[in-house]
Amino acid sequence: MPGRRAPEEERREAILQAAFAVAASGRLGAVTARAVAAEAGISAGLVFFYFESVDKLLVALLDWLLAHTIVAADTPDRLAQVSDPGARMMLAIRRDVEWLPKQRERVELFFDYWVLGTRHPAIRRKIRRALLRYRDAFQPLASALVASDPERFAGMSAEGLASVAAGFVEGCALQVVMDPTQFDVERSMTTLAALVRAPAPALA
Amino acid sequence: MPGRRAPEEERREAILQAAFAVAASGRLGAVTARAVAAEAGISAGLVFFYFESVDKLLVALLDWLLAHTIVAADTPDRLAQVSDPGARMMLAIRRDVEWLPKQRERVELFFDYWVLGTRHPAIRRKIRRALLRYRDAFQPLASALVASDPERFAGMSAEGLASVAAGFVEGCALQVVMDPTQFDVERSMTTLAALVRAPAPALA
């Protein structure tokens, strides 16, 4: 029965949510026009009416995903309460690492997009920008840390430290996707703490 | 013209090489029975004659890839010449990191398989095993390093150190695939050296 109108822009949103539902359970490969339409309870043609092509739907889904994924937004206050720059940095990292297993579906999807990005310039640009933005989020913490003890962090820029912090979390994300059952937040954090704490002038 | 026989087992190998050629230029998604057959100069049916299904061809290609990919096997001697455990570890890491951009195609393929593994148990097992094997390759170096200065590495197990080393290289691999032009071996190594060298008792 054609004609049953929906509240305009909500259709787009509904389709995107359906696309996410499909992708969350069957990954990006399962996101077909028919699958999304079935999930949304509409006809396949309507998907193309709102999103010209499946490709553009995927790009829109990535935007939706990035907009609806704020890492660890639930504890913005606890971080400010910690005065020590080092402890603040560690808490920030821990917060994100703890978030990873809880949102495994999103992390997996992100990696799907990341792989897709290798062949898709527009997606690659979006992913890269998101990663840079994530790295930059560590910048103020890194700056404070370096400033708090310039001698100890001699030779390390705040940029470098922020990169390493982001890289560590990304490495954990890799492990989470690879083997969720075997990933242990505490072990990862302990290893990081030990590594960073250990002076190793022998390494060159 | 049917009947033109090939030297037995060489056919399998030839098909696998063709599959690799296809995958190297068009990624895993391009590996179809027809594409591989065309690349190998045979008919599509023959692919199914030697590899029951495309799925099994992909698994066989992964095995082939793992067997034909020995990271940095060209400099096995230089490592032994370095007596200092710290420098040895750093050289080992550098060796692998330098290898990444040169073999980008293989690294990309590896990530394709890694993503595929999330849905394919057999592939996931193979990938996981390969990653563990890679991590274990750092174990002797890590043990020597920890033993060389127990006080400095207090709280760090050799396993943890090996994990971090492997994780660092994997992180670099991620960057290489994402943006080959922007990846800089020297910068990565410098950052690592600075991080490891910097004592940071403030971090907890």
Added chain:
DNA sequence: AGTTAGATTGATCAAGTGATCAATAACCTG
């Protein structure tokens, strides 16, 4: 009520996929 504009459907097309299989040609044995 009549009209118009826009949303919605479902059938449909073309392209590409994995897989099967009868027919056939080369090889080996005798």
Added chain:
DNA sequence: CAGGTTATTGATCACTTGATCAATCTAACT
């Protein structure tokens, strides 16, 4: 050179995909 074995082909089937489009229905506005 006959005969059996085996690799090889190419046509073919069933299926899925992205995409298009005429027909249709609903809502809003006269």
